[in-house]
Amino acid sequence: MLNVVINIVYLMLSLALLFAFIRLTRGPSLPDRVVALELIASIVVGYVGVHAIDTGVASFLDVAIVIALTAFLAAIGFARFVERGGVKND
Template identity: 65%
Template sequence: MDTVILISQVIMSLALILSFVRVVRGPSLPDRVVALELFSTTVVGLVGVYAIKTNVPIFLDAAIVIALMGFLAAIGFARFLERGGPRDD
């Protein structure tokens, strides 16, 4: 069981690093938004695996909050992109 948890943590950490690289080097703003969504999803996965490893279920509440914040950020960025950026309404 410990080997599976370690392997999943390593793979998710690699995904976290690669998504951060995409956020920094992204060719366009939509690419960066998708990378941020992937970043938050990967963090939720890491927190979930850590909760399983330590057998502390309160970390799952933190994972739910992180997922909700990532979802709301994605909605906010989508509305921003839909409207074409900042406006002077």
């Protein structure tokens, strides 16, 4: 029963990843693309978490935490970039 649930979760995460990738490639503006990248990072964290449950290896959760922190820092960096007015041609 657990294998069926894990396979369904993998399928749902794969569909979410596909839709996020579509938004990444089509997203009309730069903020849309950045939000799509954040979503992709969150989905990857979900993949790693489900894989940790599936295999029983708890050290994968450390990997998920590192990915989440890296994505958070990237979002903060982008927010500061937008706040300062974007690219300047000085």
